[in-house]
Amino acid sequence: MKHLIPLDNLVAALSRLPGVGRRTAERMAMAVVQDQKGLMRILANALLEADEGIACCERCGNMTLTLENPCGLCIKPRRDAQILCVVETPSDIMKIEQSGGFHGRYHALMGKLSPMHGTGAADLRVDRLLQRIADEEIEEILIALGTDVESDATASYLKEVLATREVKVSRIAFGLPAGSAIEYSDSSTLARAISGRQEMV
């Protein structure tokens, strides 16, 4: 059977979605092409509308409506303007907002240092961060990056860059996750929990 080039291209595009391999993409493409209710156009339109309607906040990088830029979190007067939480992606902002544990403002780097993926310091929104420190009344930078090697490298890099600025730099704590027991914790988690121990007051 001859190959249908538009179908092959669709499979290739779908397989770039997270968690979608070649076989899954093929199954999806076949389902989309054969859908009797116009799923192909519905999906294409949803993508184009998201592309037009959603933008990154020019200030913090968070996702926002194109028509509301800077985003709600940046302009809300009730949020603490003195503490700025630096994250990797807008998704992280959403996660932290859901936790309810932070009431300051945000700054998404849109990545982390990764020689493997060719992401260098120039690709991150660090210049914009320094600009914000100069312009806004920021007293503390809270680095909310994960515990992988790339996040650690990015945190160290930020610490270095920020050393000359008059801001306190902190990083979220690493330790036992909520509800876990010593018995089931792995060694590195335990080691970090011990080194990050806090005085009980």
Place this chain on the structure above:
Amino acid sequence: MKHLIPLDNLVAALSRLPGVGRRTAERMAMAVVQDQKGLMRILANALLEADEGIACCERCGNMTLTLENPCGLCIKPRRDAQILCVVETPSDIMKIEQSGGFHGRYHALMGKLSPMHGTGAADLRVDRLLQRIADEEIEEILIALGTDVESDATASYLKEVLATREVKVSRIAFGLPAGSAIEYSDSSTLARAISGRQEMV
């Protein structure tokens, strides 16, 4: 955090893909929106191009390039025009072609009888099938539908409709799959394999 309507719509559209639940669709939408390499437009374009470039063959229902209609399988002179294989979807045609076990022509019904999903006889391409029997030199209709209740109902319905036409009606065999043992076969498979036994010659 306020909801972003274009993002919600994208999640809804993605969750209509096969095997994609709400959480997966959310993860996909976030990845697409945050992708730095324009995945959103790539995917939208691939969908629109597939929508324009791929059509159903007007004769057999198989997927084909919009510019090549009827499809290659319908016009290839070497294929046996006397036997017509009736399947549910174009995907089934692909599967059967891959098996290499059939050399006739195809006819996709684009569904099966399903009161649950509101699919009645009028929604299937049965009129077109009867027309083809009248126009072409078809001697045998091979029904290649699965073993679920809806497929059985569709097969019975076809058998009835075709009773007045001068064609032989057959159905693919059900029995033990290749490489399987009696020991690990379920009862209904075994029962069908026994009732469908074939004389050894």
